[in-house]
Amino acid sequence: MTSNVSITLQNTDDGRGIVAAIIADNPEAVVSTYPAMTKIDCPSRLIMNKTSIEQQLGREFDLHELNLTMVSISGNVDEDDDRLLLMWNV
Numbered sequence: 001m002t003s004n005v006s007i008t009l010q011n012t013d014d015g016r017g018i019v020a021a022i023i024a025d026n027p028e029a030v031v032s033t034y035p036a037m038t039k040i041d042c043p044s045r046l047i048m049n050k051t052s053i054e055q056q057l058g059r060e061f062d063l064h065e066l067n068l069t070m071v072s073i074s075g076n077v078d079e080d081d082d083r084l085l086l087m088w089n090v
Contacts, residue, residue, distance in 0.1 A: 005046045005075030005086040008039040014057060015069040037071050045087035046075070051052035 007022070009015040011033075018059050023029055029042045040046065054061045063084050075086035 001039075003088050004041040004043055005073075005088060006039060006041045007046060007086060008037050008071040009066075010037055010069045010071060010075050011035070012069055017056040018048070018053055018066065018069065022046065022048055022058040024056075025049050025052050026087070042086075046084060047086075048084040050082050 009018055014038050015038065015060065019031070022040055026040075027048055031048065032039045032041070042090060048063070048066070050061060050063055053063075057082050063079060063081070066084065073086060076089055078085040079086065
């Protein structure tokens, strides 16, 4: 049985761009949109690529900026300068 990982982001201009990038990079992701936030669930793992986010936002992006729009995460975090990966260690 696989458990979902998830990230929830505020519905700000940057948040919407980040959500679009995450959806593009994770076709199996399930998106739930609420008035103030968007939750993305994904089986096993969820990847957030810096280049995809930069393309959506139209500017340079430091992955640490995720903390400004993030409401919550569920999963173990593996991060470097180019991507952030959420997954459960098995």
